[in-house]
Amino acid sequence: MKDEILKSFVNDFADQNAINELDESKVFERFANYCVISKQYPREFNYECLSVGGGADTALDGVAIIVNGNIVEEHEEVAFFLKNNGSLSVSFSFIQSKLSPKFNGAQILNFLAGIKNFFSDVSAIPESDDIKALREIKDAIYKNSINLEKAPSLDLFFVSTGSWEEPEHINGLVKSELKILTERGLFSKIDFQCVDAERLKEIYRETRNKIVKEIEFPSLVSLPEISGVRQSFVGNLSSKEYLKLITDSDGKLQKNLFYDNVRDYQGNTSVNREIDRTLKSGGGQAAIAIFNNGITVIAKKVERISSKIKLTDYQIVNGCQTSHVLFENRQILQDGSHIVLKIIETTDPDIAVSVIKATNRQTEVKVEAFESLSPSHKDLEEYYKAQAANRKFPIYYERRSKQYDGIPGVKNCQVISLSAQIKAYVSACLAQPQSTHRYFGEILDSNRGKMFLETDRHEKYYLASAILNRIEMLSKRGFIDRKMKQFKYHLVYLLYMYYVQVFAKHGKPVFDEIYRAIDLEPDFKGVVSAAITSVEQSLKRLKITKPDATRSKVVTDLLSKELSLQVQNQKK
Known part of the structure; x- marks a missing residue:
């Protein structure tokens, strides 16, 4: 190159x-x-x-x-x-x-x-x-x-x-x-x-860089002092000026600005059609500011410079629908078209969570949308951080998308998303690797009441995710064949069950010992190789094709039986 x-x-x-x-x-x-x-x-x-x-x-x-x-x-x-x-x-x-x-x-x-x-x-x-x-x-x-x-x-x-x-x-x-x-x-x-x-x-x-934009916003008004918020403003902003906040250097919609907006763009809904009709009505564009609930922005830094305002590292947490419709109608926006914009400067994640919850209640949201905002997930995040200093291969739980971007010492390959956490836990702890081909929101919904409970041990979530992370690393490096990649959650299941049974005292897993064991690269690779062999042998015994096998509980049950025999032989 x-x-x-x-x-x-x-x-x-x-x-x-x-x-x-x-x-x-x-x-x-x-x-x-x-x-x-x-x-x-x-x-x-x-x-x-x-x-x-x-x-x-x-x-x-x-x-x-x-x-x-x-x-x-x-x-x-x-x-x-x-x-x-x-x-x-x-x-x-x-x-x-x-x-x-x-x-x-x-x-x-x-x-x-x-x-x-x-x-x-x-x-x-x-x-x-x-x-x-x-x-x-x-x-x-x-x-x-x-x-x-x-x-x-x-x-x-x-x-x-x-x-x-x-x-x-x-x-x-x-x-x-x-x-x-x-x-x-x-x-x-x-x-x-x-x-x-x-x-x-x-x-x-x-x-890799933080988003920084400056816009003309002469009408903004400071809001009263709020605990946890450095400053906040509200005002009537030109729709054309607002487009500068949400478009990139190519003039395209900057979709990553909406990752905290839990509802996503809903497309051709009745509400969005109404906004579209108002914009296309010509003289009616001025009514947008009256009929629309407005848009909320959370930024980590806000600088007011005369009639302008400069935002650093910001997100659109409410107003995704309005933003998309405005963008689609950008060619016909008139000078009289305005929207109500609220800007909040805070680095407190709890404040951000409260704003997201409060501003996204108007329409039905996806079942998993607010899941990671609950206290149990915050506790998990803190547990992951606490373990990082003692681990050769540390991992970090990402409750909010991209929250570790730009954080020194944290690499992309060390971050566990909500989707990965759900699938790792369901595979390992609920013994359902055959169900992970489904959308993670569906998996979460069908296992509601079985995970992310206050009584759960954080160690189980951490171990399942740590094993998944190590398997993915080995897969990237070619240690695990591409054809075996589709069975990675079966490998997670096998390795999890192996470690909690082998490193147990009085019938209970000793997680500190397990963590040290999975950090031993040669030993871990040996266990992975044995697990791969178990999967391949099970497929031969059942005479089942690989696409069907990944979704078959029969395969999971057979792997479980073989694992029990291996552990018993090892203990002898």
């Missing part, structure tokens, strides 16, 4: 995610996937799950299928979102990345051929297990096409370390290929982008 700055960014990414040992091209693929999807998807996501390289990948290196605002990894999740929301909103993102310093027309055509093959009814070429699983998701979506709000969007990204200068011959080839895709009638829109070194650097800077 000739671009030294880009190389340093890629190295930083590799260090943050503990993948330094991977081949340079593999690291770059993951870096490209992370950068591209970070612009498409505002929440935390497992970039490793986007990777589909490694042969029989039909010229695809990364794929993200986003359904109703969530990256989907299993086809069953489509049915869940349809049941819960009544309709589907879908976008497909495909990425091909090359270390080559030039954009190659033949490689781009090969990438587009892979896209056309993926959206064909039957593949004309061999496909990897990853691609087959993605095809199942795609088929589940189009089988429910009557429930689509509109046809899915298709975003294509060809990434290179060179400089994109839009050569006419490549643009002509792309235009011709996209016309063929468009004529299939499968998509509401198709967008193709060549992402070069400068664009990659710009995106990565945005993901």
